Amino acid sequence: MSDHIDYKDVVQAAHRIRGTVRTLALAPVDPGTFGDESAVFLALEFMQHTGSFKARGALNFTAAHVDDRTMPTAGVVIASGGNAGLACAWAAKQYDVPATVFLPTTAPAVKVKRLRAYGATVELVGTEYHHAAEAAAAHAAEIGALQSHAYDNPLIAAGAGTVLEDIYNRPGGPLLDTIVVAVGGGGLFAGVAAAATQHDVRVVAVEPQNCRALNAALDAGDVVDVEVDSVAADSLGARRTSRMALDAARAGDVRSVLVTDEQIVAARRALWDHRRLVVEHAAATALAALTSGVYDPAPGETVAVVLCGANTDPATL
Template identity: 60%
Template sequence: MQQLSHGDVTAAAERVLGRVRPVTVAPLDPGAVRSEAPGGPDPEVWLALEYLQHTGSFKARGAVNFLYAHRAAGTLPDTGVTIASGGNAGLACAWAARTLGVTATVFLPAGAPPVKIAKLEEYGASVRLVDGEYADAADACERFAEQSGALRSHAYDHPLVAAGAGTLLEELRALIPGLDTVVVAVGGGGLFAGVATAAQRHGLRTIAVEPENSRALNAALLAGRPVDVSVDSIAADALGARRASPMALRAAQDPGSRSVLVPDRAIAAARRALWDRSRIVTELSGATALACLPLAGTDGAGYTPAPGERIAVVLCGANTDPSDLVAPAPGRPA
């Protein structure tokens, strides 16, 4: 099993400094989220606006850490880098590769959102569309890496990628004194693994939120090992991994972590609420984290905060078409 330590996250923070945008946070209105004890002080909920990151998602952190670590080690080949992705990891990899002057070849499921494909081409990536879902794109990517000699990156299951994502937690602690809990959406688990590894060092709680029908981490917890799951969710273009990473499972087994499932209707409602209340447009995956909280006016469920609890909800991506805010179209696994 690949290991991830707090030292890995610390090293990543030094590597990405000045190469990624520091996270910005914004508070939700008082009373927007109910607590488990009516009449007590409201939870203090902050939105971590990581969708403002380069390439529109947190994935830029892991891509920078991965590629710059390989450059420093002399293991970044002239044949470039390749990755399979639902879109966001590919965007981050292509952008980071361009900063280093190397080629990125990105494999996507054929049903990936057009907005992500167009942006990949803008970054100069070679885009390969593969029939099927993320797992099929990953198989094609692996074959390409073996044949071409390109460095194979991963959307989530690599210590350098997860450690890069974990740098977000250290920034949140500096911005929100007294932070108790961080809520993140989970696909394959790279963001969760990195954030939870850093959070556990500081005694913070981490909530891993997945769609009910795209629940790779939750299934791994129940089985005690990573297992394949079926994928069927409106957030599947970013949260559609069939199997969670071993690093994510290890982090989720810590007493400071909790796994929560949310229905698609709550995800759609949370995304719409972000627009109605804060004029924030995120991907459905970004709204998935917020969907686990009892947001006033929605049927969010899964985690009810304690009175006065200080919570950061990571809005992880914004590579989306805002025209579907009212009636999101079903996504494709990625």
């Protein structure tokens, strides 16, 4: 399988998952919030199955392998900080495929509980994503299972990219100038960027200052390892971005920006105070680019901010 992704892959994914995933809901931000002449929409993808955008990529991955008869009887194995595992377990359940999910021991308890509710076998290993990834790879090889990935797979990324297709396929939906997404390993970003090139849309890639895998790769000119230390690390804590994401960032109209943990927390709190929306820190990371002023929409600019997930503990507000 190629590690390249383009618009046709996103379109194919949209056809494959249509009717099973939930259609993206959009909510306009109050006029004047980010400048008197800009129009900003919140893309409420945290309302998706499993509570995050990851359901799109996981379903595309599972359906493609089932359709191609490349899904082994041992099922699928994935390492995940939480959301990708939830999505993998949910997608596998749709096709009665066994799923085993490896997570770091730092994964939120709410995610572990939901994984088991989807029928997945859960293994907690190490304290960071790469520990779980190593254990998952060894287990998949041992039992002959298909190894999925939280973000570094063309089918996963293409499914994630259908977020933008949903916006463009809405009757009377807005014609965007810009879409703002949080970046961890880069699956959502790579998929959205592939669709954005087709639609002539700028992508703002937002990362925490201390979880900056894509930003660091752009600075270095190659994929590099980074330190992971952020309030959003449970979802955005990949040590390195994917090659797909780096290639997409170089090829399209992309802005890579960084926000502080304090700005992320403030954006998350603002969503609760003004909208009564509870999202995880990864989702607030995208919005923080606007609330902090790190990305300032121009007059007349139409922007969608993807609120990517809400698998979080409301008590942490």
